[in-house]
Amino acid sequence: MIMEIETLKLAKALIAQPSVTPDDHGCQPLLMSRLSALGFNIETMRFGETDNFYARWGNQGPLICFAGHTDVVPAGDESRWNSPPFTPTEREGKLFGRGAADMKSSVAAFITACERLLLQQPDLPLRLAMLITSDEEGDGHDGTKRVVETLKQRGELIDYCIVGEPTAVDTLGDMIKNGRRGSLSGTLRVHGRQGHVAYPHLAANPVHLAAAALAELTAMHWDDGNTYFPPTGFQISNIHAGTGATNVIPGELTVQFNFRFSTESGAENLRQRVHTILDKHNLHYDIDWTLSGQPFLTTAGRLTDVAQKAIKSVCGVDAELSTTGGTSDGRFIKNIARELIELGPVNATIHQIDECVDITALAQLSAIYENMLQQLAWPDACLHK
Numbered sequence: 001m002i003m004e005i006e007t008l009k010l011a012k013a014l015i016a017q018p019s020v021t022p023d024d025h026g027c028q029p030l031l032m033s034r035l036s037a038l039g040f041n042i043e044t045m046r047f048g049e050t051d052n053f054y055a056r057w058g059n060q061g062p063l064i065c066f067a068g069h070t071d072v073v074p075a076g077d078e079s080r081w082n083s084p085p086f087t088p089t090e091r092e093g094k095l096f097g098r099g100a101a102d103m104k105s106s107v108a109a110f111i112t113a114c115e116r117l118l119l120q121q122p123d124l125p126l127r128l129a130m131l132i133t134s135d136e137e138g139d140g141h142d143g144t145k146r147v148v149e150t151l152k153q154r155g156e157l158i159d160y161c162i163v164g165e166p167t168a169v170d171t172l173g174d175m176i177k178n179g180r181r182g183s184l185s186g187t188l189r190v191h192g193r194q195g196h197v198a199y200p201h202l203a204a205n206p207v208h209l210a211a212a213a214l215a216e217l218t219a220m221h222w223d224d225g226n227t228y229f230p231p232t233g234f235q236i237s238n239i240h241a242g243t244g245a246t247n248v249i250p251g252e253l254t255v256q257f258n259f260r261f262s263t264e265s266g267a268e269n270l271r272q273r274v275h276t277i278l279d280k281h282n283l284h285y286d287i288d289w290t291l292s293g294q295p296f297l298t299t300a301g302r303l304t305d306v307a308q309k310a311i312k313s314v315c316g317v318d319a320e321l322s323t324t325g326g327t328s329d330g331r332f333i334k335n336i337a338r339e340l341i342e343l344g345p346v347n348a349t350i351h352q353i354d355e356c357v358d359i360t361a362l363a364q365l366s367a368i369y370e371n372m373l374q375q376l377a378w379p380d381a382c383l384h385k
Contacts, residue, residue, distance in 0.1 A: 007108050008363075010034075010111060011088070011108040012095070014030070015104050016086060016097075018086045019071050021137040022143070024051040028051050028053055032055065040055040040130070042055045045146070047146045051134045052132065052134065054131050056127065057127065059127065061125040061126040061127055063129055063158050064372075066369070068106055069107075069135070070134050076353060077353075080353050096354055099355070101347060101355055102350040109368075113370040125378075126373065126376060131147055133329065144333060148335055160303045160376060161330075161337040161339070161341075162303075162343055162369065163333065164343070165328050165347075167343055167344050169348075171317060171346065172358070173311035173364075175319065175321075176319050176341050176343050177321075177328075177330070177342035179298060180323055180325065180330060182260070183258065184271070186257050186274065187256050187288045188286075190255070190283050190285045191285060192252060192284075198247070205249045209253075210285075216277050217257075217277055223261075223265045228323050230262065232262050232265045234259055235258055237256050238256040239255050262295055275287075292327055298341055300321060303340070304339075307319065307368075310368045311343075315364055
């Protein structure tokens with residue numbers, strides 16, 4: 001009962017802050033005060049307009065890091081919410097508010113799990129860390145990425161990292177992310193010659209010229225994926241040409257596309273294959289490429305096993321390992337973390353009107369995190385709910 005009350009209270013306190021990215025709006029000072037009371041050493045790292053902190057506890061044993069963010073996406077039209085987005089509200093067994101699922105509940109559960117365990121076991125044979133940013137929902141340039149760069153320069157490595165992203169599909173614990181696909185985007189501009197539709201011999205329609213190449217790109221089999229990743233996917237997200245007039249042949253076609261790619265296809269390989277197809281069709285074009293993140297993977301092992309056992313113990317659920325979904329800050333942290341997973345509440349309402357989380361899941365999530373720390377500290381201990 002105490003576990004549920006404390007995690008719920010802290011989640012509410014965080015949700016009450018309108019911390020739209022990159023404005024932390026006082027969330028991090030609240031977290032840092034509670035960690036300081038536990039004996040954590042706090043290092044604030046502000047880059048640009050982004051607040052970050054890295055907290056450390058302990059001097060021996062493997063380093064386990066909880067990672068998350070205090071920023072949220074905008075609430076949108078607040079009149080469409082059944083309760084104000086930044087007024088945490090309980091109804092029908094759920095906690096409503098922007099950030100309830102993504103991911104202030106996870107951050108609250110991090111804190112309360114550490115509080116309970118350290119108060120009971122002050123001689124815990126682990127080192128603990130917490131990496132919190134206020135720029136995960138934004139461009140991410142000055143958030144976790146910059147913190148990780150700083151830690152890497154100092155030679156600080158993480159043994160096990162748990163990112164609190166909302167990963168569950170139907171019920172808490174049914175899915176763990178043990179990796180993510182890479183994201184590679186391109187803006188393709190195919191150049192033609194503008195003219196009158198009645199005189200096509202005096203023009204060059206880039207839509208017509210590019211059609212066969214685009215068809216080949218959409219039909220291409222990029223790879224088969226592997227045990228952990230689905231096959232690489234290619235999707236056209238935006239396409240535009242013309243002036244809006246029906247009697248003008250456009251002079252340029254712009255196509256925006258994205259690859260979500262597995263570890264079977266590197267970003268450079270995908271770029272080369274796209275250029276090969278476009279060149280084969282003799283197009284006059286240019287492409288601006290953006291690599292948002294490389295794919296990363298933690299193969300089934302110590303951390304995934306600990307997480308699955310903790311979920312089974314607390315929730316009675318058999319957790320599935322998955323690499324589906326979008327990108328996360330895990331793509332940065334994996335550069336200094338030996339093993340990394342993402343584990344958090346149900347993601348069905350994230351970024352939506354009336355975002356919410358089951359109230360019972362708050363205590364359960366905190367208990368899962370605590371159970372994982374116990375297993376990592378005492379591998380042979382008999383753990384229970």
